[in-house]
Amino acid sequence: MSALDELRQLRHGGVQVRKRDNKAAFWFLAPWFAGLIFITVGPVLASFLLGFTKYNLIQPPKFIGFDNFARIFSDERLHNALGVTFTYVLVSVPLQLACALGVALLLDRGLRGLAFYRSAFYLPSLLGSSVAIAVLWTQVFGAEGLINRVLSFVGIEGRGWISDPDTALSTLIVLNVWTFGSPMIIFLAGLRQIPAVYYEAAAIDGASKWSQFWRITLPLLSPILFFNLVLQIIHAFQSFTQAFVVSGGTGGPSDSTMFYTLYLYQQGFSRFDMGYASALAWFLLLIIAAFTAINFWAAKYWVFYDD
Amino acid sequence: MPAKHLGLVVIGFIMLYPVLWMIVSSLRPGDEIFRNPGLILDSLQTENYTEGWNALNPSFGTYLLNSTILVLGCIIGNLVSCSMAAYAFARLNFSGKRWWFGIMLGTIMLPVHVIIVPQYVLFSQAGWVNTFLPLIVPKILATDAFFVFLMVQFIRGLPRELDEAARIDGCGHPRIFAQIVLPLMKPALATTTIFTFIWTWNDFFTQLIYLTDPEMYTVPVALRSFVDSTVATSWGSQFAMSVVSLVPIFLAFLIGQRYLVKGIATTGGK
Numbered sequence: 229m230s231a232l233d234e235l236r237q238l239r240h241g242g243v244q245v246r247k248r249d250n251k252a253a254f255w256f257l258a259p260w261f262a263g264l265i266f267i268t269v270g271p272v273l274a275s276f277l278l279g280f281t282k283y284n285l286i287q288p289p290k291f292i293g294f295d296n297f298a299r300i301f302s303d304e305r306l307h308n309a310l311g312v313t314f315t316y317v318l319v320s321v322p323l324q325l326a327c328a329l330g331v332a333l334l335l336d337r338g339l340r341g342l343a344f345y346r347s348a349f350y351l352p353s354l355l356g357s358s359v360a361i362a363v364l365w366t367q368v369f370g371a372e373g374l375i376n377r378v379l380s381f382v383g384i385e386g387r388g389w390i391s392d393p394d395t396a397l398s399t400l401i402v403l404n405v406w407t408f409g410s411p412m413i414i415f416l417a418g419l420r421q422i423p424a425v426y427y428e429a430a431a432i433d434g435a436s437k438w439s440q441f442w443r444i445t446l447p448l449l450s451p452i453l454f455f456n457l458v459l460q461i462i463h464a465f466q467s468f469t470q471a472f473v474v475s476g477g478t479g480g481p482s483d484s485t486m487f488y489t490l491y492l493y494q495q496g497f498s499r500f501d502m503g504y505a506s507a508l509a510w511f512l513l514l515i516i517a518a519f520t521a522i523n524f525w526a527a528k529y530w531v532f533y534d535d
Numbered sequence: 536m537p538a539k540h541l542g543l544v545v546i547g548f549i550m551l552y553p554v555l556w557m558i559v560s561s562l563r564p565g566d567e568i569f570r571n572p573g574l575i576l577d578s579l580q581t582e583n584y585t586e587g588w589n590a591l592n593p594s595f596g597t598y599l600l601n602s603t604i605l606v607l608g609c610i611i612g613n614l615v616s617c618s619m620a621a622y623a624f625a626r627l628n629f630s631g632k633r634w635w636f637g638i639m640l641g642t643i644m645l646p647v648h649v650i651i652v653p654q655y656v657l658f659s660q661a662g663w664v665n666t667f668l669p670l671i672v673p674k675i676l677a678t679d680a681f682f683v684f685l686m687v688q689f690i691r692g693l694p695r696e697l698d699e700a701a702r703i704d705g706c707g708h709p710r711i712f713a714q715i716v717l718p719l720m721k722p723a724l725a726t727t728t729i730f731t732f733i734w735t736w737n738d739f740f741t742q743l744i745y746l747t748d749p750e751m752y753t754v755p756v757a758l759r760s761f762v763d764s765t766v767a768t769s770w771g772s773q774f775a776m777s778v779v780s781l782v783p784i785f786l787a788f789l790i791g792q793r794y795l796v797k798g799i800a801t802t803g804g805k
Contacts (some may be wrong), residue, residue, distance in 0.1 A: 250612065251706040253629035255623035260620040260639070260683070263676030267654065268642045274653035285659065293597050334543060341540070347792055348547045354788055354795075355554065358737045359755040365760055367568075367770055374556060375570040412790050413799045466646045469739040475761055479738075489648050497744055509649045516646060 272513070278506035285500055296507035307359040308483050309491040312397060316487065317464040317519075319505035320404035325456055328408040332415035333445070337424075342454070346416065361403070362473035366390060390474055393484040400470050400485060411456040418452035419445070447532040454531045458523050465516050468493070488512055554781075561778045565771035584779070587772030591761055593750060598757040602736060602783075605667050605753055608727050609735045612674030613682055616726060618720065621686030622675045622712045626698065643680040647741065655744060664750045670741060674731070674777060682727045685798060691718060692769035726798035729791035731785055754780045 254261075264270065279296050282291035300306060335345055355361050368374040369389035389395045427445050435443070446453075468489040471479065476489030479486030479494070492512065496505030552574075558578055560568045561583050588595045623629070624636055651690070658669040675681055697719075698711045706714070717724075739755040746756055758780055762773055 248629055249627040249708065250629045251624045253627040253632075256619045256623035256627065256708070256712070257635070259616040259675060260623075260677040263616075263673065263678040264638070264642075266657065267673045267678045268645060268677055269638070271650040271653035271657070272645070274656075275649065278653060278656070283656075285656065298681055331543075333547065334539060339539070345543050345547065347788075348551065348798065350796070351785075351788060352550060352554075354733055354737075354784055355781060357739075358781065358784065359739055359758045359762075360780045361554075363758065363773055363777045364553055367557075367764075367774075368553050370760065372569050374553065374572050377569075381572075395740060410799050413796055462644055462646070466648060468648075469755075472739070472743075473762070476763060492648055493744075494742075496655075502652055502656065506652045513649045516644075520644070 244414060252314050274291055275506040275509050276513045278503055279510055280339050281503045283502040285502060288431075289503065292503070296504045297511075299504060300507060300511055305486070306488075306491060309479070309486045312484065313465065313488040315480055316397060316401060316404070316467065317461055320401040321457065321460045321464050323401070324408045324460060325411055325453070326455070327405055329453070330413035332412045332419060333407070333441075335412075335416060336419045346413065349412055353407040353409035356407035357469055359469060359473055362470045364398060365403055365470065366474050377382055391481055393480075393482040396474070396481060396484045400467070400474065404464060404467070408442050410416060411460060414452060415449065418449050422448045450531045451533060454523070454527050461519055461523070462516055465489075465512070465519070488515075549653055557774050558778055561774035563771065565769060568770045568774070583771035583775035586769075587776040587779075588759070590765065590772060590776075591749065591752075591757060592728060595754075595757065595779065597750070598754045599779075601667075601751060602753040602755075605670055605742075606735045608667060608671035608734055609674045610731045612723055613679055613727055613731045615679075616675050616677035617679060617682040618686055618714070618717060618724065620733035621690055622708075622716055624683070625687045625718070626695075626711075627708065639680050640684055642678070643759065651741070651744065658745070664745055665751050666745075667751075669745045670735075679731070682730070682765045686720065686723045687725060689720055694721050700733050722794065722797070725791065726794040729787055729794050730798060732791075733785050736783055736787075 238286055278289065280291060280293060283289035283294050314452075331349055335342055335349075339345070370376075371386075371388035371391060373389075375389065379386045387395070389399050422445065426448075430440050430444060433462055466489060469489055471485040471487045471490050472493070473483045475481070475490075478492075479490045487510075489512075492508045495501045495508060550749070555574055556572065559574050560571075561580070563571065563583075564575055564580055565583065607758055620639070624632070624639065654669070655664075658664060661668075663669050663672075673679075693716065697715055701711050701715055737755065742756050743759070744752050746752055749757075749760070752760065758776055761776060765773065
């Protein structure tokens with residue numbers, strides 16, 4: 229295409245910087261700009277202001293200073309919700325990624341029927357966030373559900389996993405682990421990038437599969453692992469549907485499935501305390517940002533870039 | 536390595552077992568669901584389906600139609616607006632481009648819960664509650680930044696010489712976009728279509744908030760309301776309607792697998 233390159237240079241007078249297309253760009257980006265103002269960044273800023281008010285949608289917002297933010301520090305139900313959410317995120321994400329990586333390793337390198345397995349393992353991630361699967365989970369982990377039926381065959385007496393505050397959250401953690409398919413696909417794509425010669429050389433030097441995994445696969449895969457970790461943590465913080473359906477919208481039993489998002493929903497859309505809900509939304513944003521920042525900071529110590 | 540295959544088949548089977556069991560159970564008489572954890576069907580009963588279908592007023596057909604309208608609106612919105620924004624980011628040279636691009640990437644990570652309250656205030660003032668507008672308009676305004684990014688990546692991979700040649704022939708940006716770039720973007724558009732379909736079909740949170748009139752219910756909202764209004768013993772019809780709600784996802788998965796896998800592998804979707 230050198231001829232074209234030359235033509236272009238002629239047209240623009242040599243190495244001169246390409247002219248700006250501000251006008252065209254404005255029109256192409258017009259919908260996106262409007263979205264920024266009305267749907268994304270605008271509301272984020274607005275919710276900051278609403279956070280300083282008492283507002284129930286009917287009466288006009290009333291300025292109350294830092295009351296909503298102060299309430300965050302004294303609201304014990306919220307603290308419980310934070311505990312539930314942190315437990316959910318910190319337990320389910322590592323388990324989910326471990327499963328994703330484990331199965332990806334099994335599927336790697338020209339396994340016959342790869343496409344079939346990949347699809348089968350991926351399917352749950354598409355279904356996992358639906359109300360239908362939450363309904364299924366309610367039955368499966370119910371007192372007379374599938375799990376207890378199966379357990380009774382081996383003589384174990386089960387319990388109402390979802391109606392018991394000690395185990396309700398675990399059923400949702402299992403559900404999140406169940407959707408390991410999408411990080412698995414990202415792992416598979418990453419594994420394919422690792423040159424086979426590394427393994428061949430290591431095998432010649434007599435390295436076992438185990439040390440090949442720790443010394444070749446894991447370091448070279450660490451950027452992908454990091455990417456999955458950041459993404460899945462952010463996703464897990466936003467879980468809502470499953471806890472909502474399984475608990476009938478209450479976050480019960482005894483607030484044991486009260487995710488932060490569910491609490492926010494209840495404050496905003498059941499009690500119409502929009503001011504407090506806005507403050508909660510901002511606090512959630514800060515928490516997620518903090519987790520992401522910690523992730524990026526910690527990455528310096530364990531993520532390995534091969535370039 | 537047969538052991539490996541055996542292991543994978545067992546893991547896969549255990550994972551998919553609950554879903555298979557739900558499908559089989561939806562075709563069994565209601566009381567059998569509690570007794571029979573197996574997958575073998577003695578007889579085919581469709582009562583659960585007729586019962587579930589007509590359990591709410593209006594019937595499930597309305598919700599399927601509502602979800603379909605919503606999904607189509609969202610798909611069209613995303614295809615048009617995201618591809619336009621992506622063209623600008625990938626091909627145009629404008630002031631503050633890096634800055635705007637950074638903001639766009641930032642909004643990918645923005646949780647919906649953070650913006651939902653003021654957004655609800657805005658849309659309820661506009662009288663849009665119980666219409667599909669609060670759900671479709673954001674898509675028309677390219678707020679699914681994930682797809683903008685996906686398309687930017689794709690357009691960057693297209694040979695620039697094509698648009699340069701068209702430019703020399705006197706084409707402006709609208710024509711280059713519509714007649715050269717867009718036709719070459721089909722794989723990225725397909726990926727966007729299929730993800731928008733699945734995510735919108737499954738989305739519960741925003742639909743729950745904006746759709747409170749049963750006439751406007753979409754499938755997830757209706758399903759949840761159905762589950763809430765029935766006694767826990769009628770699992771049969773709940774399963775039947777759950778299966779109905781999953782069929783479109785399953786079909787989308789079968790048709791679009793290739794694009795799903797590619798889309799996730801390049802940009803890391805859900």
